[in-house]
Amino acid sequence: xxxxxxxxxxxxxxxxxxxxxxxxxxxxxxxxxxxxxxxxxxxxxxxxxxxxxxxxxxxxxxxxxxxxxxxxxxxxxxxxxxxxxxxxxxxxxxxxxxxxxxxxxxxxxxxxxxxxxxxxxxxxxxxxxxxxxxxxxxxxxxxxxxxxxxxxxxxxxxxxxxxxxxxxxxxxxxxxxxxxxxxxxxxxxxxxxxxxxxxxxxxxxxxxxxxxxx
Ligand SMILES: Nc1nc2c(ncn2[C@@H]2O[C@H](COP(=O)(O)OP(=O)(O)OP(=O)(O)O)[C@@H](O)[C@H]2O)c(=O)[nH]1
Ligand SMILES: [Mg+2]
Numbered sequence: 001x002x003x004x005x006x007x008x009x010x011x012x013x014x015x016x017x018x019x020x021x022x023x024x025x026x027x028x029x030x031x032x033x034x035x036x037x038x039x040x041x042x043x044x045x046x047x048x049x050x051x052x053x054x055x056x057x058x059x060x061x062x063x064x065x066x067x068x069x070x071x072x073x074x075x076x077x078x079x080x081x082x083x084x085x086x087x088x089x090x091x092x093x094x095x096x097x098x099x100x101x102x103x104x105x106x107x108x109x110x111x112x113x114x115x116x117x118x119x120x121x122x123x124x125x126x127x128x129x130x131x132x133x134x135x136x137x138x139x140x141x142x143x144x145x146x147x148x149x150x151x152x153x154x155x156x157x158x159x160x161x162x163x164x165x166x167x168x169x170x171x172x173x174x175x176x177x178x179x180x181x182x183x184x185x186x187x188x189x190x191x192x193x194x195x196x197x198x199x200x201x202x203x204x205x206x207x208x209x210x211x212x213x214x
Contacts, residue, residue, distance in 0.1 A: 022109075033201070034082075034083055034084060034085050035084040035085070035115050035116070035196065035197045035200045035201075036084065036085045036087070036114045036115050036116075037084055037085070037086050037087070037114060037115065037116045037117070037193065037196075038087040038089055038111040038114035038116075038118070039051055039086070039118050040089055040092065040108075040111055040117050040118070040119055040120070040135060040139065041091065041119055041120035041131075041135055042092050042121070042122065042131035042132075042134065042135055043091025043093050044091065044122060045091070045121055045122045046122060046154040046180045046181070047091065047120045049154075049180040049181060050118075050120060050152065050180035051072070051074070051086065051088035052180075053180045053186055054086060054186070055074040055075075072087065072088045073085055073087040073088075074086055074087075076193070078190060078194045079194065080194070080198070081193070081194035081195075081197035081198045081201070082197060082201070084197050087111070087114065089107070089108060090104065090107050090108065092134060092135045093134070094134040105142055108138075108142050109142070111139075111144055112143050112144045114144075114147060115147075115148070115200065116148045116149070117139070117144065117147050117148070117149045117150070118150055118152050119132070119135060119136075119149050119151045119152065120152045120154050121151055121152065121154060122154060122155055123153035123154060123155055123156060123159055123161065123177070124155040124156075124158035124159045132151070150173055150174065150175065150176060150192070151175045151176070152175075152176050152178065152189065153175055153176070153177045153178070154178060154180050155179060155180075155181070156178060156179045156184065156185065157179040157181055157182045157184070158179075161177050162177065163178050163179075163184045163185030163188055164176070164177045164185070164188070165177075165188050173192055176189050176192060
């Protein structure tokens with residue numbers, strides 16, 4: 001029993017250490033004022049495929065539930081807009097077993113720190129609306145419900161829709177229709193991300209100029 005206690009203590013301190021390292025990394029990123037974007041969405045929506053298509057990285061994508069078990073981040077270069085940090089995350093699902101909720105939430109903590117969420121949707125799924133609602137419910141739970149969110153309607157190759165950027169009544173970008181598999185619409189998303197990154201930089205640039213002149 002004493003040994004078990006030791007082991008628990010060790011694990012706890014390791015966890016604290018990991019939390020601290022994460023915090024340090026996060027703050028380092030924030031200092032550099034790089035736009036951070038997280039891919040979130042129902043399991044099997046195509047997040048990893050999109051992540052790979054955008055970053056040319058080799059994140060594991062497969063037609064199975066929970067192909068991705070942890071968060072991976074990559075730098076994505078967007079020309080004049082510079083670099084942003086893109087993260088792939090574990091898939092969301094409805095009615096997660098209770099024993100898994102804590103681990104799941106811990107993995108998703110990074111997403112809460114993102115500037116923008118790309119909510120990847122399998123637009124060809126019969127349960128599309130149900131999955132969107134389930135993902136948004138989880139986002140609420142982890143405190144990411146009010147982050148700026150753009151829906152990525154993926155898999156348009158399977159629905160015969162055309163690549164498109166859709167805006168809401170206020171003119172804000174609400175949806176991008178694309179196919180991570182065929183690549184159609186990817187350039188639209190890149191453009192959207194560039195615009196957001198430039199807008200994100202603009203006020204910061206203004207601040208540093210003011211400081212320089214003082
Ligand atoms: N037809 C079609 N299939 C796609 C597209 N994007 C992804 N897929 C397929 O959808 C399946 C799931 O893709 P993943 O990228 O692993 O999905 P994910 O959202 O990362 O899944 P989890 O990691 O389990 O949450 C794979 O079989 C992909 O090949 C697309 O644009 N069109
Ligand atoms: Mg994945």
